Structures are given as C-alpha cells and as structure tokens.
Amino acid sequence: MSVYLRNAFRFILLVLIQVLLLNKISLFWWTSPGGIPPYVPYIYPLFILLLPFATPVWFLLVAGFMMGVTVDTFMNTGGMHAAACVLMAFARTIVLESLLPKRLDEFKTMSPNVKSMGWTPFMTYAAILLTVHHIYFFVLEIWGFQSIGYMFIKVLISLITSLIFVALYSLLFSSSINTIYYDK
Amino acid sequence: MRQFILLIRRYWNIILFLLLQGICFSMISKSHTMQGNDIVNSSNSISGYVYKKQNDVVYYFQLKRLNDSLLNENARLRNLIAGNSNIDTFRDAIATIPVTAKDTVITTTKDSTGAIKITSTGVTKVVRYASYYYIPARVINNSIANDKQNSITINRGSADGVGKEMAVVTGNGIVGRVENVSEHYATIVSVLSDRKTAAKLSDGTGPYFPIWDGNSPDYLITEKVPSYVKIKRGDSIYTIGSSFYPENILIGTIAKIDTIKASGTKTLKVRLSTNFRKLQYVYVVKNKLSEERNKLEAKSTEKTK
Numbered sequence: 001m002s003v004y005l006r007n008a009f010r011f012i013l014l015v016l017i018q019v020l021l022l023n024k025i026s027l028f029w030w031t032s033p034g035g036i037p038p039y040v041p042y043i044y045p046l047f048i049l050l051l052p053f054a055t056p057v058w059f060l061l062v063a064g065f066m067m068g069v070t071v072d073t074f075m076n077t078g079g080m081h082a083a084a085c086v087l088m089a090f091a092r093t094i095v096l097e098s099l100l101p102k103r104l105d106e107f108k109t110m111s112p113n114v115k116s117m118g119w120t121p122f123m124t125y126a127a128i129l130l131t132v133h134h135i136y137f138f139v140l141e142i143w144g145f146q147s148i149g150y151m152f153i154k155v156l157i158s159l160i161t162s163l164i165f166v167a168l169y170s171l172l173f174s175s176s177i178n179t180i181y182y183d184k
Numbered sequence: 185m186r187q188f189i190l191l192i193r194r195y196w197n198i199i200l201f202l203l204l205q206g207i208c209f210s211m212i213s214k215s216h217t218m219q220g221n222d223i224v225n226s227s228n229s230i231s232g233y234v235y236k237k238q239n240d241v242v243y244y245f246q247l248k249r250l251n252d253s254l255l256n257e258n259a260r261l262r263n264l265i266a267g268n269s270n271i272d273t274f275r276d277a278i279a280t281i282p283v284t285a286k287d288t289v290i291t292t293t294k295d296s297t298g299a300i301k302i303t304s305t306g307v308t309k310v311v312r313y314a315s316y317y318y319i320p321a322r323v324i325n326n327s328i329a330n331d332k333q334n335s336i337t338i339n340r341g342s343a344d345g346v347g348k349e350m351a352v353v354t355g356n357g358i359v360g361r362v363e364n365v366s367e368h369y370a371t372i373v374s375v376l377s378d379r380k381t382a383a384k385l386s387d388g389t390g391p392y393f394p395i396w397d398g399n400s401p402d403y404l405i406t407e408k409v410p411s412y413v414k415i416k417r418g419d420s421i422y423t424i425g426s427s428f429y430p431e432n433i434l435i436g437t438i439a440k441i442d443t444i445k446a447s448g449t450k451t452l453k454v455r456l457s458t459n460f461r462k463l464q465y466v467y468v469v470k471n472k473l474s475e476e477r478n479k480l481e482a483k484s485t486e487k488t489k
Contacts, residue, residue, distance in 0.1 A: 019231075020238050026329035027461045037399050038329040057197040065204045074231045075327065076335040076371060078215025083208035090201045140212065142331050142398075150398075154331075 003052060003109065011047055011067065018044040019074045022165065037154055041161035044071050044081075045133050046169060048089050049126055053107035057093055064089030077141070084137035091132050099125055114170045126166050127159075134159050232324070232369035235337055239324040250464050257355040257465075316430050317470040319345055323463045324369075328401040333377040336360065338466060341368040349478075351429045351469040357457035358423060358433055359466050370468070376401055376460060382427040383435050389413055391424050394435065394454050401460045404436065406452040411443055413450070421454060430469055 022041050025031055032038040048064050055063075068082025075081065096104060096112065099121060107116075114122050134155045142151050192199065293301050321344075325337035340346050342365045352359040352372050358381065360374035375381060376396045383406070384390030394404035409415070419438045425431035440453035471477075 016234075019234065023325075023327065027326065029461065031329075032400060037331075038401060040329045058200050061197070061200050061204055065207075068208070072211075073228065074234070074325075075330075076215075076333075076337075077330065079208040079211030083205055083212070086201065086204045086208065090197075138331075 003111075007047075007051060010050065014044050014047050015067075015070055015074070017169075018042065018071060023075065036157060037150070039154060039158045039161070041158060041165050042081075042130075042134070042137075043162060043165045043169060045085060045088055045130060046126075046166055048085065048092060049129060049166075050111055050113055052109065052111045053096065053104050054109075057090070060089040060092055061086055080137055080140045083140060084133045087136050088129050088133040092129060095125060095128050114174050122170070123163070123167065127163060130159055130162055130166070131155075134162070228366055229369070232337065232339075232366065235324040236339060236369075239322065239339075246464065249462060253355070253462075253464060260355055317345070317472065319468040319470060321346075321370075321466055321468055323466060326460070326463050328374075328376055328460050331398045334374045334401075334460075335363070336372040336374050336463065336466070338370050338372065338468070339368065340468060341366050341370050343367050345470060346370045346468050347470070349428065349474075351471075352466050353429070353433055353469055354458050354463070354466050356434065356459070358429055358435055359458055359463070361428070362468065372466075374460065375404070375456070375458070381429075381435065382424050383421045384424045385413075385415065386420055386422065391426075392421070392452075394421070394452075402456055403439065404454040404456060406454055407449070408447075409450040409452055411448050411450050415441060415450065415452065417441065428471075428474070430471070 022043060026038040026040050044067055047067050048060060051060065051063065064085040065082055068085035069079075071077075071081045071085075072079055093104065100107075110116050112122065112125060117125070138151050138155050138158075139145075142154075145151075295301055319340055321338040321340040323336055324339050325335075327334045327336070336352075336359065338346075338352075346362060346365055348362055348365055350362040352362060358375055360372045360377075361379075362370050363373045364371045373379065378395070378398075380393040380395045381404075382391045383394050384392070392406050392409055394406040397403075397405045406421075415438060417438055417440070421435045421438065423429040423431060423433045423435060434457045436454040436456040436458075438452050439455040442451040442453075443449075444451060
C-alpha cells in the first residue's frame with residue numbers, strides 16, 4: 001500500500017474511532033466518579049503524529065486543519081479541535097528534531113511509530129504533543145483561567161486516557177512490532 | 185518586491201499557521217452566536233448520515249432500557265388521556281394547553297382597633313389557549329462532556345417541520361433548544377450549556393434562572409434566590425409560560441439548598457429530571473403562535489435600538 005493511501009485510510013479510521021467509540025465514553029457513569037467532570041479521550045491527533053518524518057510543515061498544518069474541522073463537524077465544537085490540531089502540527093517538527101539524533105529529511109520513507117522509534121521515545125513524543133493539544137483545546141473550551149484547577153484535572157484525566165488509547169492503537173495496528181523481539 | 189517574496193518564503197510556515205488559526209477563531213466565534221455556524225455542525229448531511237448509521241446499530245443494544253422509558257411514558261400519557269380524551273397519542277400530537285394569568289384584587293379593611301389591614305386575593309383566569317405541536321424524534325448523537333455548550337443531533341429536520349429556536353422536551357423534562365436545521369437532521373443546544381432557563385416553583389414564585397455549572401450532567405445551579413422564599417429539599421421546579429418552553433414542564437427537583445448569609449440569598453442545586461446520559465426519544469415542540477410572537481417582539485426591539 002502506498003504511503004498516501006495508507007494515511008488516507010488512517011484518517012478515516014481515526015475519525016470513525018473518535019466519533020463512534022470514544023465520544024460515547026462520556027455517557028457512562030464511571031467517567032465521572034466522585035465529582036470529577038466527565039471527559040472524552042482524543043485519539044484523532046494520532047493522524048498528525050504518524051505522518052512520515054519528511055512531511056513538509058505546510059502539509060502538516062493543512063492536514064491538521066482538515067482533521068480538526070472534520071472532528072469539529074461531528075462534535076459541534078465549531079473550530080476548537082481545528083485550532084488545537086493546527087498548533088500541534090506546528091509543534092511536531094520542533095519536538096521531533098529535538099528528540100531524534102539525525103535531521104528529519106535523512107529519514108527517507110520512514111514514519112514515526114513504535115517500530116521505527118521504540119516504545120519509550122514514541123510515547124514521549126506522543127505525550128508531549130498530546131499535552132500541547134489538550135491544554136490548548138481545554139483553554140479554548142473553558143475560555144479563561146479562573147478555574148485553573150478544574151482545567152488541570154480535566155486535561156490530566158483526558159490526557160492519561162488518550163495515551164492509553166494511543167498505546168492500544170499502536171499495539172493493534174502496527175503489523176510487525178514483534179519482529180524487534182524476534183531479532184534479539 | 186523580490187525582498188518581499190523572499191521574506192514570505194522564509195516565514196511561509198508561520199504565516200500559514202497564523203492564517204489557519206485565524207480561520208479557526210472566526211469559526212469558533214461564529215459558532216457561539218445564537219444563529220449558529222451553518223457549515224461546521226453535525227446537522228449537515230454527511231455527519232448526520234454517519235450518526236444515523238451508528239444509531240441503527242447501537243439501537244438494538246438499548247432496546248431493554250428503551251422499553252422501560254417508553255412504558256413510563258405510556259403510563260404518564262394514559263393518565264393524561266383521562267383528561268383530554270380526544271388526543272391521539274400514537275401520532276404527532278396536538279395539545280391545547282390553557283395559558284393562565286392571576287388577577288390580583290387588593291382589598292383594604294379597617295378592623296375594630298382602627299388598624300388598616302390589606303388582603304390580596306388571586307383569581308386565576310384563562311387568557312387564551314396555546315397550541316403546541318409535538319414532533320417525536322430519535323436522538324442520534326449526544327454529548328455531555330463539553331464545558332460550555334453540549335449538543336444533541338436528532339433525526340428530524342425541516343422536512344418534518346422542525347425549525348430554529350424551537351423547544352425540545354422529553355416525557356420527563358426539558359432538553360434544550362433547536363440551533364441548526366438541515367433537511368433531515370437538526371442539532372439542539374441542550375440545557376447543559378451556558379444559557380439560562382427560566383423556572384418557577386410549584387406555587388408560582390419566580391422566575392429563577394437555573395444554569396449548568398459545567399460539572400455534573402445531572403445537576404443545575406440556581407443562584408440568587410431570596411432567602412425568604414420557602415423551599416425545602418425535594419420540591420419540584422417547572423418552566424414558566426413566558427419563556428419559549430411550554431408552561432409547567434418539570435425541570436427537576438431540588439437536591440441541596442445553601443443559604444448565603446452575607447447576601448441574604450439561597451443557592452439551589454437542582455437535580456434534572458431528564459437523564460442526559462440515556463436520552464433516546466425527544467419531542468420537538470412547535471408553538472403555532474410563536475412566529476407571530478417573534479415577529480412582534482423583533483419589531484419592538486428594532487424600535488428601541
């Protein structure tokens with residue numbers, strides 16, 4: 001499968017997972033135990049995280065905007081996800097360059113994922129960018145710093161759950177993670 | 185000129201980033217007006233279709249719960265039928281509800297010691313009959329975790345007579361207001377948003393304005409209730425006639441009362457009678473007289489501007 005087709009499929013798959021599964025989680029009582037506000041984990045930023053290393057910045061920005069607007073359409077948030085996703089796409093190059101030993105255009109056809117980076121670097125990379133995304137999104141949504149503790153709780157529980165789902169997605173859809181262990 | 189083009193090429197990424205952020209912010213500000221954003225919302229046909237397909241699947245897993253809620257609804261309607269025998273409850277129903285007003289008559293009398301005693305008696309009169317048209321609809325998407333504005337998508341649209349600014353209720357209580365309409369779908373801003381609802385107690389005192397505080401989807405908060413108002417836990421509050429909801433629809437019951445001594449007011453925590461986590465069927469309320477009323481009100485606000 002070509003890299004374009006694979007990413008297009010991933011776009012649709014992630015939107016469907018986000019909209020049809022994860023958005024429904026907040027409807028259950030166990031998402032608000034003991035006064036903690038109900039929350040939604042966000043997995044759709046993974047689309048930006050998994051684009052190839054050599055993707056130019058302008059394409060990252062436009063792709064982030066498209067993804068955000070699509071999710072906004074489904075969730076009636078009118079531009080908040082798009083804004084957060086564009087910021088995350090802008091930060092991606094900076095984070096990757098500081099995490100990796102080589103320059104980004106030297107990784108020709110590779111994409112950042114568990115197989116190419118290993119678990120710890122990939123999860124660090126995902127955690128940094130998801131934190132950026134979540135904080136920006138919840139600042140936009142709550143709009144103000146009056147209830148900063150409330151915002152902190154919401155970012156934290158949403159972020160932890162998002163990371164768990166990112167890890168689950170990597171386990172499910174990276175076809176050959178196990179080859180690393182076979183080689184040893 | 186060449187310098188300028190070079191400058192743009194050098195900072196192209198940042199310019200594009202700021203441009204996209206600008207577009208996002210204009211979309212956000214548009215979606216927070218009363219009119220709503222017409223493109224980016226789930227009443228458009230693509231997302232409406234996806235939600236519909238999902239609901240068709242999930243529907244089967246919820247049949248047991250649905251049965252229970254419909255049984256309750258049936259029991260309630262059967263009680264109502266006893267009063268109004270000519271309403272057909274199996275189709276879209278027309279209900280005629282009397283709109284009442286209280287005439288206050290004040291009489292002053294002098295008793296034997298010469299002190300003046302003032303008594304006021306209220307006489308309830310029917311002013312006119314409001315006609316409401318109830319359009320049943322199925323909820324195909326529902327959110328409760330947003331902080332400022334939660335929305336619901338239903339499978340009825342302008343083709344079924346749903347229009348903007350219509351009230352939405354369930355058998356148990358209020359749900360919200362229609363925000364955007366397409367041909368076959370409509371989105372509703374639910375009560376779980378930063379907009380107030382006008383309410384009264386069962387004896388008619390009010391209006392009070394319950395508002396959602398962004399925390400639990402089961403409670404509303406009512407502030408600034410004067411402390412002389414007699415309220416106890418478990419009292420019910422209802423919608424008032426001058427808001428856009430039909431009169432006397434249950435909003436919820438009072439779960440907690442906090443008295444604030446400094447300002448002489450009470451803060452009420454109201455448990456919503458509508459369970460937003462399990463919303464299945466709603467009714468869109470079409471008031472036949474609302475168009476006339478809106479036109480008149482728009483005219484008078486124009487004059488004061």
